[in-house]
Amino acid sequence: MISNFLNMGGYGLYIWLSYTFAALSLTSLYYFSVKKLNSIKNIEYLYQSEKIEEVSVSAQANRS
Amino acid sequence: MFGIFKPRTFFNLANTSIFWLKIIFAFALVVGLILSLVFSPTDYLQKDSVRIMYVHVPSSWISLFIFLIIGISSFISLIFKVRVFSVYAKSLAPIGLVFSLISIVTGSLWGYPTWGTFWSWDGRLTSMFVLVLTYILYVSLWSFIKNYNSAEKITNIVGIVGLINIPIIKFSVAWWNTLHQPASITLTAAPTIHSSMLAPLLIMFFSFCILSLIIFLIRYKYEIINFRVNKK
């Protein structure tokens, strides 16, 4: 039953490779985007207060 | 009316909507995957390999659509100096790159068992390959050029020039003899794809759109702060 489903009428390899590639690349895109955003601390505060000076200082401090 | 384009409005909107977007995405993805992998019928010729289409076609559509937005945003940014549009384009580019790669890889994995080859330089496949190169060029120019203003200018030009390729990709299957099949879904005629296969295709497309929006909002938050830092 399960092996039948996985086999997909002989096309299983190509189908599962396609879906896996899509899942992996999209997950890593999401993961790296979130990671990049989280590298800036206190974004909400910095952004809302519009103290660009401070944004600039802390963003550079975080980058290095 | 154009308040939504103001960075701060957009930023607040992103904060409130991202949670709900994630829920909608999860729901659409689960329904889409169950439909496309379990309940959708096999094709009369392609058999089960038609299931690859439910990932391949939405990815291709999104990669084209995103480049269209990048091109138009670059134009607005370069000509009208509404610089927040460069930030939109910059945040969208990696998403488009990933989707264009998915399109190429899944397409090859479909092509091998059905056509009998992973790759052939026909009009559609070649123009899609050029799109991937353009995305790579666009993204790498942003990361190689350290000066924000010159990076912005150059990537704007790349975005505008790359726009030429979009109609070529879209109409390649109509203009030339290609190995790739012509479009099944067009604005002018009824789709030549059975409704039991159209449903999972459209649901997967919808879920990919929501995912793109989520990732875009995350990247946009980062880039807008980056922009404010560099603008000085």
Add this chain to the structure above:
Amino acid sequence: MIFSKSTKTRLKIFSLIVIAASIILFFIYNNLQKNVVYFYAPQDIKNLTDTPSNKIRLGGLVKEGSLKKNNNTYVFIVTDLKDEIFVEYRGLLPNLFVEGKSAVVEGVLKDKKYFIASTILAKHDENYMPPEVANSLKKNKLNK
């Protein structure tokens, strides 16, 4: 030679763009040269003034009832409903290669009526449907 830092950056950027643009232009040029005529239809081949000796692609419908197997060699007819060409092929056929459907074959022309294929690519059309729908369509066609 002494360049300022910004000159060096400009040079780097300039050369990057030139390299990228030439790669892209090369592919477009290649595409236009070879792949605008990705394949010839049987009628195009009939209209050629001389028989090309290089590798070309031929595309069209595989005529119903024309596929014959002899040991490992297949012979079938590719038609565009106007002209027909015999194709000889030795090897494995792709899954989607079916009589009455499109195919693209790669190889050389022996003469204008006979093509020796080295590769066969099955061409899918824009129709997607479950087998039951395809069967009922076929029945309706036969009943007419």
